[in-house]
Amino acid sequence: MKNPLSIISYGKYDFINSLAIEKLESYHPQSNLELEKVPIQDPYSKNGQELRLNFIRQHLKSNVDYLSGEKTFNDNQSLKGNIENYIGMSQIPTGIIGPLLINGSSAQGPFYVPLATTEGALIASYNRGTKACRESGTITVITLQEGVQRTPTFKFKNLIDLAKFVAWVSENKEIFSILTRETSNYAVLNDLGISIEGNILILKFEYTSGDASGQNMVTICTDKICKYILSNCPIEPVYWTIEGNTSGDKKVTPLTTKVRGKKVTAEITLKRDVIESVLKTTAELLCQQWKISSSGCLKVGASGIATQTANALAALFIACGQDVACTGEAATAITRMEIDENNDLYCSITMSNIIVGSVGGGTSFPTQKECLELMDCYGPGKSGKLAEIAVAVCLAGEISILSAMSSGHFTSAHQTLGR
Structure with missing residues (x-):
């Protein structure tokens, strides 16, 4: 049954209806002072891990027994339909960022997002991006179209x-x-x-x-x-x-004006003082870096204009039981930055191929289910929320990495955190 507030166009054109606009306008986010931040101290110690696990259990009221390792998977029969010749589980370190403050057509509220990765500096970068967005206001996110194809x-x-x-x-x-x-x-x-x-x-x-x-x-x-x-x-x-290889399945294709999965757009206006205090750069330098990066994408013939959307999606997909190979099409994005009349920085991202699910696939396995439940994205009626969170995370990540490059901190951050 479709959500009566849906603004999704089940056809060829982007669409927004009046009920969705009312929902977006009626949202009143918590103030930044009321939001609990993820504990970031002791990043590599057992004590730091316990601080974050206790934060999740006490503040988010969420169960993380499998993520913490206190329980282990042993229901081999549940693997049917997901894998053959099973030998065991590959363990990927999982971190958490947030809160990411979203006002979306499906996702509304502060979200704490799990990301699974072996790339040092990734979690820190995305967490910094969420902080800059949070201190500037709320990321507005709208789902425009929906469709999955077979050709x-x-x-x-x-x-x-x-x-x-x-x-x-x-x-x-x-x-x-x-x-x-x-x-x-x-x-x-x-x-x-x-x-x-x-x-x-x-x-x-x-x-x-x-x-x-x-x-x-x-x-x-x-x-x-x-x-x-x-x-x-x-x-x-x-x-x-059954498939002529033209649906865009698991491939980077220039489908930025169409849809595969869900087409989602997001925006945030970064305050000038936040750019300087959190991102350690200026609105002018950040905008200039985006222009340089955008022209670079055009020069090499990239599908879309983005820097690290694949980082966010791969890490989120692994944590949440999604088809990780779909990062190929899902990472296609169009970003935009411009200085507005108040000398703040308007930032947006549009992603046409966000193909995610809150049921089926690998979503019901223990750690994946726990990660989805952290965001209230497990089960029927939650896939739209997951898609909008994914795009908001991508926007925060683009802001953070471009800031690091514009300020000259990109290399030093990876020397400190990525080695």
Whole structure:
């Protein structure tokens, strides 16, 4: 069941409705003085670990028995559907940042975000970015579109056969929606795109997938539809495949104006004094560094304009049981910075391929479930919140790393924390 406050466009265009605007405008965040900060002392000692675990248990009222190592995983039967030839668990160090203050269409409040990484300086950088954002105000986050695609591809003897096939497919779209509903309790077929290249036909089936990330779900639904087509269409293709490698699945593609998963945009205006006190740079230098980095992305032909979004997403995905390979498409972003009329710095990020789930996949394993529960992102109805938190974390990280580069602290930070 769709959220009545949803502003998501289940089609080709970004959309925001009036109910979502009212929700965003009615949010009254806690003051910065009321927010409890993550204890950062003794970063490498047992005492420091206990301080943070006690903070999570007492302040966030969250269970972290598996994360802390007090309990260990032994339910091997629950691995079915997730892995084959199981031998054990790979342990990745997990840290926590926050609070990250968000006013979103799905995520509202202060969030403490778990990140799993072996890269020194990453947690410190993202925590500094969240502090700068928090002391400047609230990150506004809006989800604009939603859709997961599968692109079966068909080859024909010639264009005439292809044209007859397309004509039949176009007349039977409603049947495909019915087949989708019969195959999945959560998938909804929202769009069917057609792309023709000579005697090759690409059909792009676009679905929403509830609170699952949806790759397997849409594959199964599309396979059911394609088999119906092949059994009933009077024109038979020479060859067909369930995926023609054009959906953007686990690849960096220039889909920045479309959507794969969820398209989310976020903004924050950094106060000039906060930039100087927390980020140790100036609004002018930070904006200049963004311009240099943006032109660098263009020079090398990067898909999007961003510096380290993959860092945030990989660390969050590992901690929270997401498909880490989806970092390939999810990290595509467009960032923007400009000095406003008050000489503060406006910062934004838009990410079109945030493919996450709060159910299914690896979300129910013990440490992953604990990490999701830290953010109240486990279970049905929570995937939108997780997507908006992910994008807000990415924005905080972009601010922090560009600040470090603009101030000349990037190398020294990694010499201190990353070696």
